[in-house]
Amino acid sequence: MVAGRPDVCFSVQSLAGIIFTLTCFLPSCLPAGRTGEGTLVDTVTSRQGDTALLRCYLLDGLSKGAWLNRSSIMFTGGDKWSADPRVSVVTGGGNKHEYSLQIQKVDISDEGRYTCVVQNNLNPQSNHIFLSVKVPPKIYDVSSDVTVNEGGNVSLFCMASGRPEPSISWRHITPLAMKYQTGEDLNISGITKDQAGEYECIAQNDASAPNTKSLRVTVNYPPSIHEMKFTGVGVARTALLRCEALGVPTPAFEWYRGTKRLTRAQGTDIQTLRSRSVLSMTNMTQDRYGNYTCVAVNMLGKASASMPLLPPSTASYGGASRVGVALVAWLLPLVLFSFLAMC
Incomplete structure (x- = not known):
């Protein structure tokens, strides 16, 4: 029936030969990486x-x-047997007559022979080709913030997937960028x-x-x-006392003069911003001098520091001069007597 069409006869015979040949390569019992003849399989990654x-x-x-693909026929000539829309055959003429298989959006399920x-x-x-599919690393679970x-003691974890299996390392984000051991934990x-x-x-x-x-990590x-x-301790002037403290949680501040706790009042103000507290007192008077204490408190404890706030010297310039003149008058005869004795 096809005797008058040798090209059709050849096409049918060729197709039959191909299908017959394919059945010789369908067994999936051969190990990946080798063919039935013992030849190595090329690998495409x-x-x-x-x-x-x-x-x-x-x-x-x-x-x-x-x-x-494994035990399934994908293409015979230009006929597509696979239902996967991602696969196609790249053909070309010239000396090489290309007949390559192209797979778009490769996934792990495509890996194989x-x-x-x-x-x-x-x-x-x-020609046997093993397709190896690599998967970029992806962290899918990691510890929440810790206080x-x-x-x-602190225990942190980090879980990631990928092919090949990704390695996991840790780094403390500081100017020194300290690195820790590798591993999920x-x-x-x-x-x-300092390790916060x-x-x-x-x-x-x-x-x-x-x-x-x-x-x-807090x-x-x-x-x-x-x-x-x-700064500033003169009478009728404004005195400023500054106290700085470190601590986590951020400490609260208290101020004392002697044993009396100070609060905001007429002429007295307390301003606190994070780790610094400033006590200011306007129009200083004699009764407001004394020993001042700053106390920093958080849930783990407290710390204090004290300093005296004293008025300036009340001695007058003239009084100091008279003391100096009397001292010189007493020492002068002794100096002259010693000089004459040496002569």
Whole structure:
């Protein structure tokens, strides 16, 4: 029935030969990486989401080709057997007669062994390609922000996925950028206030750039006063006393003159901003001089510092001069007597 159409006869025979040949390569019991003849499989590596191209070339313009995926026929010649819209065959003429398989938006499920069968006069040749899919690292779970008292223990965790399995490292985000051991868990024993701050989890493999997430570790510690000073103590002038303290949580401040706690009143004001408190007293009088104490308090303890606020000297300039003249009058004869004795 096809005797008058040799081209159709060849096409049908070629197709039949290809399908027959494909059945010889369908068994899935062969280990990945080797063919039934013991030849090594070429490997193509692609990243998840990219387009993979598995190259194959026909022997000449009369050769026919086909593609298999594991135990399924994907293409025979230009006929598509696969229902996957992402796959297509890239063809080209010239000397190489390209017949390559293209897979768009590659995913992990596409990983595996592919076979390109080239049929020419019932003499099949096969090219085996293993598609390896890499997946960029992605952190999917990480510790929440942590608050701990100084001296306590901290346990942080960071979970990530990817192919190859990503490595995880930790970094303390400070000017020194201190790095910690690698691993999903970070344990800090006897934490100090210097170890407070932001911590960064870094997941990386060779598929793409690292994936990072950060969290904050807050370390509570009792207050300590590191500076107390005053300016202006003259009568009728304004006196300013400044107190600075560090502590977490931020400490509250109290001021005392002697044992009496001071509050805002006529001529007295207290201003506090974060770690600093300023006591100001206008129009100083004699009864407001004395010993002043600054107290910083938070839930872990308190610290205090005191300093005397004294009025300036009340001695007059003339009185001081008379004392100096009397002293010179008493010493002068002794000096003259000593000089004459030497002569």
